[in-house]
Structure formats: C-alpha cells, structure tokens
Amino acid sequence: MAEGRVIRAISGFFDVQDGEKVRRCRARGVFKKRGTTVLVGDKVLYEPIGNNEGVIGEVLPRTTELVRPPIANVDHVVVACSFVTPDLNLYMLDKTLVAAALAGVEPTVVLTKSDLVVSERAEEIVKLYRGIGYETYAIAAKFGSGVAQIRARLKGRISVFAGPSGAGKSTLANALLPGLHLQTGEVSEKIGRGKQTTRHVELFQMDAESWVADAPGFSQLQLELASRDLREYFLDFTEPAQACGYRGCLHLDEEGCGVKDAVERSQIALSRYASYRQLYHEIREQELNEYS
Ligand SMILES: Nc1nc2c(ncn2[C@@H]2O[C@H](COP(=O)(O)OP(=O)(O)OP(=O)(O)O)[C@@H](O)[C@H]2O)c(=O)[nH]1
Ligand SMILES: [Mg+2]
Ligand SMILES: [Zn+2]
Known part of the structure; x- marks a missing residue:
C-alpha cells in the first residue's frame, strides 16, 4: 500500500495527496465497523485504483487531534477572531485557547479586521494576550496588513484556522495563498453573525514543509477536562495563585485568593477572570449532569 495525507473530506470521500498526485478515496468498510473515522490531516495507507482513485486501508497514528475544527496532526492552530462583525467574543477566544492546550497544539492569536477598530482598542487586546504569553497579531487580511507575519508563523508547520464564522479565516487563507480564491x-x-460560508475542512500546501487548513467557523465547543483542572490552563493565573490561602483554591469564592486580588489590582484582566468563572461553571454543570 502507498502512503498519503488526507487533504479534504467530502460526503464519504477522502482526497489523499501523495506527492503531486491527489486521489479520491473511499475508506474500507471495516473502518465504520470499528468506529474509526478518517480525518483531514490523517496520514493513511491506501490501495491505488486506476489513475485517480483508491481505498484507504489504514489510518496511521495521530500526533494530535482536534474536535473543532475536526483535523488530525496539526501542530499549530491560528485562533482567528474579529474585533467587530462579528463582535469580539473573548469568552470564546479564551475557551478555544484552552481547547488548543488540551490537544497539545500551539496557538497563535490572530485578531482580524483591525481596519474597523481604533488602534487603541486593537493594541489593548494584543497587549493583553501577549502579556499572558500568547503570540498575538492584529491584522487586516482584506488589505494585506499583517499577512506576512502570519505567513512567517505558518512556516514549517501544519496549521489550522479556528474561530467563529465570519472572522475572516478564508480571507486570510486567500491572502496567504494567491490563486486560492476560496469563497x-x-x-x-x-x-451580526457569519453565514457559515466555508463548509469543509481543507488542507492547502504552502511549500514543501508548510500546510494550512481552512475550516468552517464554529460557535459551540466542548472542553474535555475536569472543572478543578481548568485553572491550570489560565496561564496568567499561575503567578498570582501562589498567594492563595488554600492550596486547592479554585479562585471562585475562597477567602484570601491571590487571583481575585490580582483581578482587583487589574493585574489579571477582568475579561479573563470572567471567562474562567463562566467556563468553570459550564464544565461543573456537565459534571453534575453526568453523575446524577
Ligand atoms: N473590513 C474587513 N473585512 C474583512 C477582513 N477580513 C475579512 N473581512 C470580511 O469578513 C467577511 C467574512 O470573511 P470570511 O473570510 O468569509 O470569514 P470566515 O471566517 O472564513 O467565515 P466562515 O467560512 O463562515 O467560517 C467577508 O465579508 C470579508 O470580506 C478585514 O481584514 N477587514
Ligand atoms: Mg470561511
Ligand atoms: Zn485563589
């Protein structure tokens, strides 16, 4: 069998790229029985059929796997959110960053449509996320602004775009890859919401070592972690949490909480703490539903 990479999945078919050639493949029936799915990004072994087709016989082990967007083997996720249209939702941004960390995929925060906000607002958000330790950029892909910096971030990696519909992911992909013409x-x-223009996850090759996947926008995301572990994923809490009175402090309603003190002193952004509380309660509710 030959080896290739799934670059596109459309209604039961998988386009497998092997060198220069792309073959439309089916997955062998045994996959369905075993409950194995084939994801875009998967490295697969396939049996060529004729010139342009094939059958996938085996999915090779994945290095990473994201549920939203559904993709395997990426080592980098561009979390794309617009400043406006749709309005910046910092809760979804923070949640997506937790999901990336859980999947072991390095994130880059890309704030789009910077041409539509005053520069002070753009700088404030960029400063906030850089301060936490995330690579963060404000761009206006429609006008080519910031595209070169993003291209440099994608170099030598397999990246995917994640973010709400209408954030400008496909616009960025088009700016990165002239000749692409994605809708x-x-x-x-x-x-005030996007219209779900992109319908499929699709990988594009930028150069020999660099791939980038455009993907449909999403507004729902489920985090698979215990509520008490959530605090570990808020990197800006780590240092202030040293001052918490309780070792197991969840930074909610405990007395002498270093995180809450830091929020009051504006050392931790209010939006970050609000995201944490909302996420905590959301996960806690899931847990209570599961056990009852
Ligand atoms: N002003 C401005 N508009 C932009 C920019 N980037 C994208 N847009 C516009 O935002 C709208 C949505 O862009 P898309 O690229 O389709 O967004 P998407 O994230 O791919 O959306 P889905 O495919 O639905 O997930 C389009 O009308 C774009 O022209 C930008 O830098 N500035
Ligand atoms: Mg799109
Ligand atoms: Zn605390």
Whole structure:
C-alpha cells in the first residue's frame, strides 16, 4: 500500500495527496465497523485504483487531534477572531485557547479586521494576550496588513484556522495563498453573525514543509477536562495563585485568593477572570449532569 495525507473530506470521500498526485478515496468498510473515522490531516495507507482513485486501508497514528475544527496532526492552530462583525467574543477566544492546550497544539492569536477598530482598542487586546504569553497579531487580511507575519508563523508547520464564522479565516487563507480564491461571505447585518460560508475542512500546501487548513467557523465547543483542572490552563493565573490561602483554591469564592486580588489590582484582566468563572461553571454543570 502507498502512503498519503488526507487533504479534504467530502460526503464519504477522502482526497489523499501523495506527492503531486491527489486521489479520491473511499475508506474500507471495516473502518465504520470499528468506529474509526478518517480525518483531514490523517496520514493513511491506501490501495491505488486506476489513475485517480483508491481505498484507504489504514489510518496511521495521530500526533494530535482536534474536535473543532475536526483535523488530525496539526501542530499549530491560528485562533482567528474579529474585533467587530462579528463582535469580539473573548469568552470564546479564551475557551478555544484552552481547547488548543488540551490537544497539545500551539496557538497563535490572530485578531482580524483591525481596519474597523481604533488602534487603541486593537493594541489593548494584543497587549493583553501577549502579556499572558500568547503570540498575538492584529491584522487586516482584506488589505494585506499583517499577512506576512502570519505567513512567517505558518512556516514549517501544519496549521489550522479556528474561530467563529465570519472572522475572516478564508480571507486570510486567500491572502496567504494567491490563486486560492476560496469563497468568503458577508456577515449578516441583522444578526451580526457569519453565514457559515466555508463548509469543509481543507488542507492547502504552502511549500514543501508548510500546510494550512481552512475550516468552517464554529460557535459551540466542548472542553474535555475536569472543572478543578481548568485553572491550570489560565496561564496568567499561575503567578498570582501562589498567594492563595488554600492550596486547592479554585479562585471562585475562597477567602484570601491571590487571583481575585490580582483581578482587583487589574493585574489579571477582568475579561479573563470572567471567562474562567463562566467556563468553570459550564464544565461543573456537565459534571453534575453526568453523575446524577
Ligand atoms: N473590513 C474587513 N473585512 C474583512 C477582513 N477580513 C475579512 N473581512 C470580511 O469578513 C467577511 C467574512 O470573511 P470570511 O473570510 O468569509 O470569514 P470566515 O471566517 O472564513 O467565515 P466562515 O467560512 O463562515 O467560517 C467577508 O465579508 C470579508 O470580506 C478585514 O481584514 N477587514
Ligand atoms: Mg470561511
Ligand atoms: Zn485563589
């Protein structure tokens, strides 16, 4: 069998790239029985059929796996959120950063449509996330601004775009890869949301070592972790938490909490603490539902 990489999955078929050639493949029936799925990004062994087709016989072990967007073997996720249209949702951004960390995938925060906000606002958000330790950029891909910096971040890696519909992921992909011409969509004025323009995850090769996947936007995301472990994923809490009175402090309603003190002193951003509390309660609720 030959080896290739799944670059696209469309209604039961998988496009497998092997060198220059792309073959449309089916997955062998045994996959379904075993409950194995084939993801974009998967390295697979396949049996060529004729010139342009094949059958996938085996999925090779994955280095990483993301659920949203569904993709395997990426080592970098570009978390793309727009400043406006749709409005910046820092809770979803923070949640997506936790999901990336859980999957062991390094994130880059990309704040899009910087042309639509005053520069002070853009700088404030960039400063916040850089301060936590995330690589962060404000860009305006529609006008080419910041695209070169993102291209440098993608070099030598397999990356995927993650973020809400309408954030400008496909616009960024088009700017990165001239000649791509992915469809982009207006953001609905009335509901302030994107229109789910991109329907499939698809990997594009930038150069011999660099791949990038465009993906549909999402607004729902489930985190697979215990509520008491969530605090570990808020890197800006680590240092202030040293001052917590209780060792197991969850930074919620405990007395003498270093994290809450840091929020009061504006050393931790209010938005970050609000995201933590909301996420904590969301995960806690799931746990209570599971055990009852
Ligand atoms: N002003 C401005 N508009 C932009 C920019 N980037 C993208 N847009 C617009 O935002 C809208 C949505 O862009 P898309 O690239 O389709 O967004 P997407 O994230 O791919 O959306 P989905 O495919 O639905 O997930 C389009 O109307 C783009 O022209 C930008 O830098 N500035
Ligand atoms: Mg898109
Ligand atoms: Zn605490």
